[in-house]
Amino acid sequence: MDIKILGPGCPKCQKLEAMTRETLAALGRTAEVTHVTDVDAIMQYPVMFTPALVVDGVVRVQGHLPRREDLEAWLRGG
Amino acid sequence: MDSLVASLQSGASSLASYLAAHVLLCLVPAFFVAGALSALMPKESVTRWLGPTAPRWVAYPMAAVGGSLIAVCSCTVLPLFASIQKKGAGLGPAVTFLFFAPAGNILALSYTGVALGADFALARVFLSVVFGIGIGIAMATLFPGGGRAPVPDRPPAPAPASRLGRGVGPLLAALVALLLAGTVKLAPLEAVLFSTSWASPGLAALGTALAHLFPFDAARGEEGVTVHGLALVGTLVAWGVVSWRGLTHVDDRVTKGTIAALSLTVLMLVFAALRIGVDGGAARLTLTGRTLTVALLIALVVTLGRRLDPFDARQWLWETWRFVRQIAPLLLVGVFVVGLVRVWIRPGWVYAVAGENSVLANAAGVGFGIFMYFPTLVEVPVAKLFLGLGMHPGPLLAYLMADPELSLQSVLVISTLLGVRRTAGWVGLVAVFSLGAGLLWGARADGVGTGWLLLGALGWMAAIGALVKALAWLINRRPPLAKATA
Numbered sequence: 001m002d003i004k005i006l007g008p009g010c011p012k013c014q015k016l017e018a019m020t021r022e023t024l025a026a027l028g029r030t031a032e033v034t035h036v037t038d039v040d041a042i043m044q045y046p047v048m049f050t051p052a053l054v055v056d057g058v059v060r061v062q063g064h065l066p067r068r069e070d071l072e073a074w075l076r077g078g
Numbered sequence: 079m080d081s082l083v084a085s086l087q088s089g090a091s092s093l094a095s096y097l098a099a100h101v102l103l104c105l106v107p108a109f110f111v112a113g114a115l116s117a118l119m120p121k122e123s124v125t126r127w128l129g130p131t132a133p134r135w136v137a138y139p140m141a142a143v144g145g146s147l148i149a150v151c152s153c154t155v156l157p158l159f160a161s162i163q164k165k166g167a168g169l170g171p172a173v174t175f176l177f178f179a180p181a182g183n184i185l186a187l188s189y190t191g192v193a194l195g196a197d198f199a200l201a202r203v204f205l206s207v208v209f210g211i212g213i214g215i216a217m218a219t220l221f222p223g224g225g226r227a228p229v230p231d232r233p234p235a236p237a238p239a240s241r242l243g244r245g246v247g248p249l250l251a252a253l254v255a256l257l258l259a260g261t262v263k264l265a266p267l268e269a270v271l272f273s274t275s276w277a278s279p280g281l282a283a284l285g286t287a288l289a290h291l292f293p294f295d296a297a298r299g300e301e302g303v304t305v306h307g308l309a310l311v312g313t314l315v316a317w318g319v320v321s322w323r324g325l326t327h328v329d330d331r332v333t334k335g336t337i338a339a340l341s342l343t344v345l346m347l348v349f350a351a352l353r354i355g356v357d358g359g360a361a362r363l364t365l366t367g368r369t370l371t372v373a374l375l376i377a378l379v380v381t382l383g384r385r386l387d388p389f390d391a392r393q394w395l396w397e398t399w400r401f402v403r404q405i406a407p408l409l410l411v412g413v414f415v416v417g418l419v420r421v422w423i424r425p426g427w428v429y430a431v432a433g434e435n436s437v438l439a440n441a442a443g444v445g446f447g448i449f450m451y452f453p454t455l456v457e458v459p460v461a462k463l464f465l466g467l468g469m470h471p472g473p474l475l476a477y478l479m480a481d482p483e484l485s486l487q488s489v490l491v492i493s494t495l496l497g498v499r500r501t502a503g504w505v506g507l508v509a510v511f512s513l514g515a516g517l518l519w520g521a522r523a524d525g526v527g528t529g530w531l532l533l534g535a536l537g538w539m540a541a542i543g544a545l546v547k548a549l550a551w552l553i554n555r556r557p558p559l560a561k562a563t564a
Contacts, residue, residue, distance in 0.1 A: 039160050048125050048161045063121050
């Protein structure tokens with residue numbers, strides 16, 4: 001699973017990364033988590049707001065933090 | 079040595095009077111509004127009007143609305159600016175958005191209203207709209223290369239529809255009403271409903287001691303520290319400590335600390351809306367229309383807040399506290415330093431440079447805005463200092479319009495996004511617009527009639543428009559070589 005956190009370093013973006021890592025650990029899954037901070041690189045994705053979570057190329061959430069249960073479902077591969 | 083003590087005294091007194099007079103009924107509710115906007119506003123409802131197909135007459139106003147509603151924090155501003163410019167409605171609306179965000183957001187406007195007066199706040203928001211759109215259009219004319227993005231063949235899947243969450247609209251309305259009830263100067267709010275006094279030599283002595291410790295000169299725009307103010311400062315410190323424990327992790331769970339922090343918030347606001355004074359050897363407690371209105375509106379906010387979706391409510395509180403943590407420390411340091419510096423500035427200097435509404439004085443206001451960097455919102459106490467020291471309202475407004483946009487630091491950030499030439503255009507336009515606004519506002523303060531002011535504004539706009547057209551022709555007729563290196 002390939003996970004990208006898009007965010008130029010704002011507190012919410014850090015929070016999203018922490019939440020993602022915690023959830024992965026809780027699910028016992030390993031995945032490549034990359035935090036993309038470059039604005040030009042972020043613009044390559046179809047997002048307007050940060051933070052955004054991209055799981056295997058699909059933008060799952062942008063502009064706000066996800067609910068824990070949603071995050072779990074996405075990371076479980078559902 | 080004496081002047082050092084005086085300076086520290088002035089810093090402490092400006093901080094204390096500031097905390098008591100401005101923070102509570104203005105900034106605390108404003109932070110809650112900002113948190114709600116950031117956490118609960120479905121942002122797509124604004125940005126869908128900023129896409130590559132949006133007509134210009136929709137895109138420009140919506141960019142201003144977006145700057146006001148969804149961009150309280152600079153970390154949202156830059157990605158959104160980049161995406162409007164590169165994937166959306168183009169350079170012009172992106173610039174409008176960039177302009178409006180620091181000057182037209184709820185925190186900046188409510189704080190300006192309380193510290194400098196409602197007329198300054200209204201002038202600021204109105205001029206920000208005019209400037210933002212004007213500068214956006216001018217930039218798009220000057221640099222047509224930065225036009226809107228091509229419409230993609232296959233439009234990206236629309237963002238999942240998100241509506242305003244259950245109860246969010248009424249909650250926002252109640253919060254804004256609370257903000258207004260706490261700050262607006264209206265007769266029904268000032269009316270005395272109930273008043274009682276009791277002999278209290280202790281409080282009276284404290285009041286005298288405070289007046290002695292923090293001497294103030296109302297003529298210089300200084301505010302003293304009262305007994306009520308001291309109590310409020312104490313409450314505010316306690317609130318900060320309790321909230322730190324109760325609100326920092328509120329996005330995960332609501333704890334007893336959260337309940338304590340919120341209860342203290344309610345008590346603190348009601349306490350701030352009371353009027354407590356000391357005269358002679360007696361203390362006097364007064365309930366005004368404001369006290370009642372604030373209490374009722376808080377009850378409404380609490381009721382509506384409890385009916386929110388629990389996840390939304392936790393996000394709201396978390397965002398609110400994040401704004402407080404991010405902005406308040408810098409603001410407090412800024413206010414203290416402004417107080418320190420005040421002792422050293424002779425009113426004569428301010429008067430000599432900017433005591434009158436001349437072109438030079440307005441230019442000085444703009445220049446000061448460029449070369450001084452103040453963190454978010456600190457431009458307001460700085461402006462208040464200068465107003466108290468005798469600065470003319472015209473140059474003051476010129477400064478207030480230019481400062482949030484044009485500090486050297488923000489210019490550097492913008493230049494990495496826009497390139498040097500466009501940044502130069504942006505700086506020049508903001509400076510010219512601010513200069514004009516200062517002159518007109520100053521003329522209004524000097525009693526020039528509205529008709530002349532309108533004529534002046536139109537003339538100024540026409541002059542800028544002609545200048546932009548001429549510059550655009552000059553820039554764009556250059557051989558392609560110049561463009562390639564740009």
